[in-house]
Amino acid sequence: MPIPEFVTYCRNVFIPVTNICRNRCGYCGFRRDPDDPQAQLMSVDEIIPILKKGYESGCTEALFTFGESAEEVPEYRYWLYEMGYSSTVEYVMELCETAIDNGLLPHTNAGVLDKKQLTMLKPLNASMGLMLETISKLDAHENSPGKIPEKRIETIKLAGQLKIPFTTGILVGIGETANNRIESLNEIKKLHEKYGHIQEVIIQNFTPKPETPMSNYPSPSLSTISETVSYAREILPDDVTIQVPPNLTDPYLLIKNGASDLGGISPTTIDWINPESEWPDIVELENIIPDIPLKERLPIHPKYIQKGWYSDRLNKIIDNLADENGYRKT
Numbered sequence: 001m002p003i004p005e006f007v008t009y010c011r012n013v014f015i016p017v018t019n020i021c022r023n024r025c026g027y028c029g030f031r032r033d034p035d036d037p038q039a040q041l042m043s044v045d046e047i048i049p050i051l052k053k054g055y056e057s058g059c060t061e062a063l064f065t066f067g068e069s070a071e072e073v074p075e076y077r078y079w080l081y082e083m084g085y086s087s088t089v090e091y092v093m094e095l096c097e098t099a100i101d102n103g104l105l106p107h108t109n110a111g112v113l114d115k116k117q118l119t120m121l122k123p124l125n126a127s128m129g130l131m132l133e134t135i136s137k138l139d140a141h142e143n144s145p146g147k148i149p150e151k152r153i154e155t156i157k158l159a160g161q162l163k164i165p166f167t168t169g170i171l172v173g174i175g176e177t178a179n180n181r182i183e184s185l186n187e188i189k190k191l192h193e194k195y196g197h198i199q200e201v202i203i204q205n206f207t208p209k210p211e212t213p214m215s216n217y218p219s220p221s222l223s224t225i226s227e228t229v230s231y232a233r234e235i236l237p238d239d240v241t242i243q244v245p246p247n248l249t250d251p252y253l254l255i256k257n258g259a260s261d262l263g264g265i266s267p268t269t270i271d272w273i274n275p276e277s278e279w280p281d282i283v284e285l286e287n288i289i290p291d292i293p294l295k296e297r298l299p300i301h302p303k304y305i306q307k308g309w310y311s312d313r314l315n316k317i318i319d320n321l322a323d324e325n326g327y328r329k330t
C-alpha cells in the first residue's frame, strides 16, 4: 500500500443536540431515557457560545449529533414544543442557520431521515452523515428499528439522489464477521458508484461503554481494524477517503494500510460518543505520524467544492475558509 501524500483532518465543534433516541443500540453510551438526569435537548442559547468559541479557535465545522427519531419519545416532543419548534428538522434548520451566522459549516448526523427531511437540510449543510454500521442483522441492534440495514441504505441513497456530500462508515467489533464487513463495504461502494456522493468512509472501532449491554464485550484488536482498513481501501473507489478516529486507535498503522483522514478533531469540545477518549492535538498527531504531512480540510471535501455541491447559503463561508484547491486556507 503506497503511503498517502498527506493525511487530512477537520477542526470541529461537536454538539450533542439531544441524547433522546428511539433506538437502544447495545453498544451506545450516549443515549439517555427521558427521565434520566442527564437527558437533554440543548437550547440555541447553550449552543451559541460553543459555536463562537469554536470559530475563534479556528474550527470550520459544527457537527450536530442527535439520538435518532427522538420525536417518537413523547417527553421530547413536549420539550421541543416548549422551545417553540414543531419538529426536529425545523429545529436543526435553526441550528444550522445559527452555525452559518457564526462562520461555521454545518454537518448534521441525525440518524435515518426521509426525503423531505433531507431536502430541507441540504441547503444548510456542507455535508451530512449516517453510519451504515453494518449490513447484517446483529443482536446489538435487536432493539433499534433505525438500524435495520435497508432503512440506513435508503437514507444514504436518498442523500445521493439529492447530491449531498456524505459521510458513512462501519462500526467494527459489534458482533459482525469479517465477511459481513466486506459485504458492508461493498454496499457502500455500490451506493457511491450509483450516486457519487460518498466523500469519506469511517472505519470506527467499537469501544465498550459502562452500563451498556455490551460493557464487557471486547474492543476489536488492532489487527482486525487494520485488516478492515486494508479491505476498505481495496474495495472502495479511489475518490472515497478512508477515515479513522485518532482518539480510538493509534492511526499510524492504519494510515500505512490505506486510511488518509482523521475526521473531526476538536480543540474545544469532547467526543460525546466516546467521552473517555480524548482527541490528540495537532502537534501530538505530527509526532505520531512523523513522515506524512497533515493537511486541514473542511467538512465538504475539495472534490465536492469543485463540483459545486453546496448551496448559495454557504458560498461566503466556503470562500472565506477554502484555498484554491479546496483545503483550509492557511
Ligand SMILES: O=c1nc2n(C[C@H](O)[C@H](O)[C@H](O)CO)c3cc(O)ccc3cc-2c(=O)[nH]1
Pocket (backbone or CB within 6 Å): 010, 012, 014, 061, 063, 107, 108, 109, 128, 129, 130, 131, 167, 168, 200, 202, 245, 262, 263, 264, 265, 271, 273, 274, 298, 299, 300
Ligand atoms: O468526532 C467524532 N466525529 C464523528 N463524526 C464526524 C467526523 O469525524 C467528521 O467531523 C465529519 O465527517 C466531517 O468530515 C461522524 C460523522 C458522521 O457523519 C457519522 C458518525 C460520526 C462519528 C463521529 C464520532 O464518533 N466522533
Ligand SMILES: C[C@H]1O[C@@H](n2cnc3c(N)ncnc32)[C@H](O)[C@@H]1O
Pocket (backbone or CB within 6 Å): 027, 028, 029, 109, 130, 131, 133, 170, 171, 204, 205, 206, 207, 208, 209, 273, 274
Ligand atoms: C455516531 C456513531 O458513533 C458510533 N458509536 C456509537 N457507540 C459507539 C461505541 N460504543 N464505540 C464506538 N463507536 C460508537 C456509531 O457508529 C454511530 O453511528
Ligand code: MET
Pocket (backbone or CB within 6 Å): 021, 030, 065, 066, 067, 068, 109, 110, 111, 112, 130, 131, 273
Ligand atoms: C450517537 S449516534 C449518532 C447518530 C444516530 N443516533 C445514529 O446512531 O446514527
Ligand code: SF4
Pocket (backbone or CB within 6 Å): 021, 022, 023, 024, 025, 028, 029, 030, 031, 066, 067, 068, 111, 144, 146
Ligand atoms: S448509537 Fe445512535 S441510534 Fe443507537 S442508541 Fe445511540 S444514539 Fe441511538
